[in-house]
Amino acid sequence: MDLSLVELAMISGATSVLGRLRTRRKLAKWQRQRPRVTPQIPTLFVHGLRGSSKTMAAMLKTAVHVGHCRPLTIHVAHAGKLKISGKWDDQAEHPLIQVTFGNNQARLAFQVRWLHEIMIYLRGQHGVQAYNAVGHSAGSVALVAYAEAFGQDTWLPRLKKLVTIAGPFNGVIGMNESHNTNFLTETGRPKIVYPRSFWLPSYADLYQRREAFPTDAAVLNIYGDLEDGSHSDRYISTASARSLRYLLGTIPASFREVGFQGAGAEHSRLHDNPQVQALVFDFLFQEPAPTINLASVKMS
Numbered sequence: 109m110d111l112s113l114v115e116l117a118m119i120s121g122a123t124s125v126l127g128r129l130r131t132r133r134k135l136a137k138w139q140r141q142r143p144r145v146t147p148q149i150p151t152l153f154v155h156g157l158r159g160s161s162k163t164m165a166a167m168l169k170t171a172v173h174v175g176h177c178r179p180l181t182i183h184v185a186h187a188g189k190l191k192i193s194g195k196w197d198d199q200a201e202h203p204l205i206q207v208t209f210g211n212n213q214a215r216l217a218f219q220v221r222w223l224h225e226i227m228i229y230l231r232g233q234h235g236v237q238a239y240n241a242v243g244h245s246a247g248s249v250a251l252v253a254y255a256e257a258f259g260q261d262t263w264l265p266r267l268k269k270l271v272t273i274a275g276p277f278n279g280v281i282g283m284n285e286s287h288n289t290n291f292l293t294e295t296g297r298p299k300i301v302y303p304r305s306f307w308l309p310s311y312a313d314l315y316q317r318r319e320a321f322p323t324d325a326a327v328l329n330i331y332g333d334l335e336d337g338s339h340s341d342r343y344i345s346t347a348s349a350r351s352l353r354y355l356l357g358t359i360p361a362s363f364r365e366v367g368f369q370g371a372g373a374e375h376s377r378l379h380d381n382p383q384v385q386a387l388v389f390d391f392l393f394q395e396p397a398p399t400i401n402l403a404s405v406k407m408s
Contacts (some may be wrong), residue, residue: 123323140351146235148201148239149239150234151203152207152241152242153167155208156248157212159246170382171385179203179204204253206243218247220250220253224258240269247274248272253314270325271329277351281342281345285345287345297351298354318355318356321356326364328388331350331367332369332373334369340356
């Protein structure tokens with residue numbers, strides 16, 4: 109483990125016996141006001157490092173266009189306080205929730221703690237028992253780390269479907285990785301396991317806690333390759349993004365991986381591309397999750 113003492117204290121404090129008791133006290137307070145549960149399964153959309161409400165705007169706009177309700181926005185202020193904008197639709201089977209962080213350069217441990225507060229709110233205020241999530245870039249790592257930290261807490265909503273887009277699970281080019289320096293072995297394991305960065309944990313940290321990841325969740329991992337010889341989407345190497353498969357192994361109920369190639373597979377364009385959006389919506393909102401061809405998709 110190479111997390112800082114502050115980060116370890118934040119995560120372990122929330123997952124300790126005392127932390128769980130605090131969670132249950134908060135939920136009990138909510139449930140005295142609204143003692144109910146709902147079959148609704150909301151989908152959270154989480155941006156990455158230096159992201160904002162613009163990151164997932166195109167994807168959410170498309171979702172509304174094809175018939176989903178307008179998204180609720182949960183903004184997490186710098187101090188961790190939740191600010192709710194919009195109206196919860198009690199009739200929507202899959203409410204959409206845009207999650208934004210006021211401190212969009214916060215370390216992952218803070219984001220995990222903030223996601224925990226959001227889940228307490230959803231469970232206590234709206235009776236949510238299960239959730240889906242879509243993460244872009246570092247948001248993908250935050251969602252995996254959250255599921256590892258709290259995936260076994262039966263008092264909180266349980267992860268059903270997770271979409272990770274361009275996730276830096278083992279290195280970021282220009283931060284702690286260089287172009288064409290890493291690759292996956294025949295087993296899928298990264299040849300090089302990078303240490304933590306200022307913002308993100310090491311691959312070894314995530315791997316060490318993987319057994320706590322929900323075993324009944326379905327995972328779709330999307331990555332990009334510009335096909336310019338860099339074997340990356342500009343910022344995230346294909347080896348880093350694809351290392352999630354080895355990280356989670358056979359723990360999830362299902363794991364699917366789809367690569368997109370060409371200019372449209374650039375890191376900040378992936379979530380806006382109609383092909384990616386259609387794939388994500390089919391995976392999230394079809395029951396059961398559809399079987400997906402693992403062949404790469406060419407994008408212009």
